[in-house]
Amino acid sequence: MPDTDIHPEQAGLIPAPLSVDGPHPGTVQLGADTALAAAPGTEDTARWLRATLGAAFGLPLPPGSPEAADTLSLALDPALPAEGYRLEADARWGVRIAGGGPAGVFWGAQTLRQLLGPPAFRRAPLAPDRPVLLPELTIEDGPRFGWRGMLLDVARHFLPKDGVLRYIDLLAAHKLNVLHLHLTDDQGWRIEIARYPELTATGGWRERTKIGHRASPLWDDRPHGGYYTHDDIREIVAYAAQRHITVVPEIDIPGHSQAAIAAYPELGNTDVIDTTSLKVWDTWGVNPNVLAPTDNTLRFYEHVLEEVLDLFPSPFVHIGGDECPKDQWRASATAQARIAALALADEDGLQSWFIRHFDRWLADRGRRLIGWDEILEGGLADGAAVSSWRGYAGGVAAAKAGHDVVMCPEQQVYLDHRQHPSPDEPVPIGYVRTLEDVYRFEPVPPELTADQAAHVLGTQANAWTEVMDTQARLDYQVFPRLAAFAEVAWSRLPAPADRDYRDFTRRMAGHYARLDALGVDYRPPGGPRPWQKRPGVLGRPIDGAPPNV
Secondary structure (H helix, E strand, C coil), X not given: CCCCCCCHHHHCCCCCCCEEEEEEEEEEEECCCCEEEECCCCHHHHHHHHHHHHHHHCCCCCECCCCCCCEEEEEECCCCCCCCEEEEEECCCEEEEEECCHHHHHHHHHHHHHHCCHHHHCCCCCCCCCCEEEEEEEEEECCCCCEEEEEEECXXXXXXXXXXXXXXHHHHXXXXXXXXXXXXXXXXXXXXXXXXXXXXXXXXEECCEECCCCCCCCEECCCEECCECHHHHHHHHHHHHHCCCEEEEEEEECCCCHHHHHHCHHHECXXXXXXXXXXXCCCCCCCCCCECCCHHHHHHHHHHHHHHHHHCCCCEEEEECCCCCCHHHXXXXXXXXXXXXXXXXXHHHHHHHHHHHHHHHHHXXXXXXXXXXXXXXXCXXXXXXXXXXXXXXXXXXXXXXXXXXXXXXXXXXXXXXXXXXXXXXXXXXXXXXXXXXHHCCCCCCCCCCHHHHCCEEEEEEEECCCCCCCHHHHHHHHCCHHXXXXXXXXXXXXXXXXXXXXXXXXXXXXXXXHHHHHCCCCCCCCCCCHHHCCCCCCCEECCCCCCCC
């Protein structure tokens, strides 16, 4: 349909709502006289509506009374679930959105925006004199999971602050409510720590960058880097909070730490290698240079986390814990002495000691530790939660042991994996994960009992950026698959084999127009556009179906 026409009934909603009564024959029109009545607790959504729909259609949306006609009214209804909402459009009064909590009202506003068609996703009116219409209908809706997330890796390739804010808006448009911000890794440290300025002065920049997979002969010889100041982080967190999105920070320990060691060599295993010779890593893969298990390292990261806690109100703090090679610890007299002093069985026990230390440290400050499923090795602290990435198995083991879990298996929802077997896919990595594959992903394994399944907090799609060196490349890998993932996380879908993918693709036809209006450089259904290809850049495709582990 042309972008200037507003035929909302044609578009379809993504994610699919719980129930829709309508559309009915009547039509609701929003115009210059339409008022906005915001009950206490709905102020953030009222500001958002004036900033988005007001700008898109040139609507002033002055304050009004919920009892008056031609009014867009926002209210809280404690009978609804906290993130649930009810949207009623009726020509007699206008539009009413009620939510069980402020977040529910906001998600209802996202649905209203979709009902108004692709022009609602633009920043200025396309046709100022054209009426803004939606059909009479009633929608009742609410999410399946409380954790509906996306990981954004800004360590491998830095995404400037405005790009992060843009992705927060894209998450909000899909009713996702967690942004997992991967802030530190071997290739860069992306958050200002006032007590340790070299973390960004040295650790925030690398001299060059591998282009494509680590086996590629190609290099980008330009220095790459960047970081977020304290005020940048405060702005990101506040911007997300206004959209009912929690930003979960990740500070990686004890592996994935070469950028920190390059900045402060005493953090590394100095009795094994010359840590003063290390630079911020310029390639990809699992790095052997890990943190030394010393009291100095513990104090250093406690000081780092003190600043992180001041900036992020998230109840969860992610500490990584994945891909930590133990070779240096095996060769280190200091590490072996620590193992002996603590009466640990081996180096896996030493990693568990790291994790347990920070679990207690965070718990003492009212926060919860979450880490990748390797933190199960050597024993898991009681209050810790697990991001199950190597497959379902880690999440199943954690849930059966009574730990909370976020399901994000790489075989299903790693968005750096390629979307099609065609050789035209840019820098093809991993298994083929099509839009349909993501749509048929099921976060809760069938072997869990109801009580165990209650420990599945939700699910998350992860965008690792080794081969996503621009915002356009990031968009291409993330969309449209994030739309399918959003429906998995929000909607109460049937079993994977029974899901109506044809209906989803029908609704996606309208959703592509919304993404176009937002300027998202998604992968078209027919394959990459000429400028989206990356001929000659080596990837690492894996043939066949991914294992179900």
